[in-house]
Amino acid sequence: MIPLIYYLVFSSVLFAIGAYGVLTKRNAVRVLMAIEIMMNAAIINLVAFSVYMPYNNISGQVFALFAIAIAAAEAAIGLAIFIVIFRVHGTIDISEIRRLRG
Amino acid sequence: MKEVAADLIMFFIIALVSIFAAVMVMEAEDIFHAALFLALLFTSIAGVYILLTAEFIAAIQILVYGGAVVVLILFAIVLTNRAGKVGEQSLKNLLMRTAAIIGFVALLVQPILKTPWPNEMIETTGLNTYAVGYSLFTDYVIPFEVVSLALLSALIGAVYLSKREVGQ
Numbered sequence: 181m182i183p184l185i186y187y188l189v190f191s192s193v194l195f196a197i198g199a200y201g202v203l204t205k206r207n208a209v210r211v212l213m214a215i216e217i218m219m220n221a222a223i224i225n226l227v228a229f230s231v232y233m234p235y236n237n238i239s240g241q242v243f244a245l246f247a248i249a250i251a252a253a254e255a256a257i258g259l260a261i262f263i264v265i266f267r268v269h270g271t272i273d274i275s276e277i278r279r280l281r282g
Numbered sequence: 283m284k285e286v287a288a289d290l291i292m293f294f295i296i297a298l299v300s301i302f303a304a305v306m307v308m309e310a311e312d313i314f315h316a317a318l319f320l321a322l323l324f325t326s327i328a329g330v331y332i333l334l335t336a337e338f339i340a341a342i343q344i345l346v347y348g349g350a351v352v353v354l355i356l357f358a359i360v361l362t363n364r365a366g367k368v369g370e371q372s373l374k375n376l377l378m379r380t381a382a383i384i385g386f387v388a389l390l391v392q393p394i395l396k397t398p399w400p401n402e403m404i405e406t407t408g409l410n411t412y413a414v415g416y417s418l419f420t421d422y423v424i425p426f427e428v429v430s431l432a433l434l435s436a437l438i439g440a441v442y443l444s445k446r447e448v449g450q
Contacts, residue, residue, distance in 0.1 A: 182293050182333065184399045190297050190330070192390040196383050197304045204379070205308065209358050213307055213320050216351060220327055223339075231334045237404045238417045244339050245418065248346050249429045253436035255351045259358040260440040266362040 187228040195221035208262050208272040212255065219251045289333065296329045317355050324348040335403070338411040 194217055201214025223244045230240020266272050269279070303323035310316040324347035331340035418426055 181401070181403055182289050183401050185394060186293060186297075187330070187334070188394045188399075189387075189391055190300070192394065193301055193387055194304055196386040196390065197301070197308060199386065200379065200383050201308045207313060209355060209362065210308075210313055210316060212358075213316060213355060216320070216347070217304055217307065217323065220324070220347070224327065224330060227331055227334050227336050227339055231336060231403055232400055234400060234402075234404065238413045239421075241336055241339055241410075241414050242417050242422050244336075245342060245414070246422075246425060246429055248339075248342055249433060252346050252351060253433050255354055256440045257436050257443075259354050260443040262358055263361050264443050272362050 184228060184232045187224060191221040191224040191228070194218075194224070206273050206275050208265070208274050209259070211274065212258050212262070215258075216251065216255065219247065223247050223251075292329075293333055296326050296333070300326045300330070313359055314356070317352060317359060320355065321348055321352045324352065336410060338414045 198214045198216075198218035198221065201217070202211055205211050205214065226240045226244045226247065230237050230244070233240075262272050265277060269277055271277070300323055303319045303326065306319040307316045307323060310319060325344060328340040328343040328348065331337070331343060
């Protein structure tokens with residue numbers, strides 16, 4: 181039997197890698213990939229808790245499904261926005277897009 | 283006893299592959315390769331769900347993440363500039379960045395190690411999909427409909443965003 185702690189530490193590592201990517205990468209698509217990695221880490225936690233907690237053990241998996249659906253919608257909207265930004269600015273380097281800075 | 287060992291070995295293999303893939307998503311030179319490593323990462327996370335006896339989530343993970351999201355990201359990479367100028371990070375700070383990640387992981391793991399967790403997995407009857415479906419359509423039917431509305435509005439929003447520039 182795998183202890184619950186292993187899953188939690190594993191998802192912590194994934195979350196840290198994703199946070200590192202969000203903070204340091206400049207290509208917007210890569211930042212979106214990092215956000216997806218962070219959401220996956222959170223979903224691993226949901227499923228692990230739902231399997232290990234001794235009560236109501238299916239709700240976590242249902243919420244994992246909801247989280248996956250929302251993440252898919254977020255990815256679609258984010259990539260559409262990046263494509264529009266690319267058409268307007270000619271780049272998706274997030275350190276060069278300063279339109280809202282006024 | 284042998285099953286326990288097999289469980290652990292599988293978990294460590296999957297964890298190592300996942301972490302390697304996640305690091306390569308961040309550090310691959312070509313962003314196209316990064317997207318392919320993202321597919322590897324999502325697939326191996328589906329393996330984690332199978333180890334957790336959540337087979338339905340594993341199937342959805344492969345379908346939605348390994349299929350749809352990765353294809354979306356690949357299309358976005360092709361439609362934006364693929365040259366990307368991703369080599370902006372020099373390798374001289376690699377040690378410091380790794381130390382920062384390890385420090386953040388230590389910060390996250392600290393409260394996890396201090397908390398007493400239940401260590402026994404709930405015995406399931408092998409009807410995971412049935413249980414998820416039953417719960418989804420009885421207890422959570424309203425959130426289910428709300429999520430379907432959110433997906434529909436996201437679809438319309440994505441079409442609207444990409445179509446508007448063509449019209450102008």
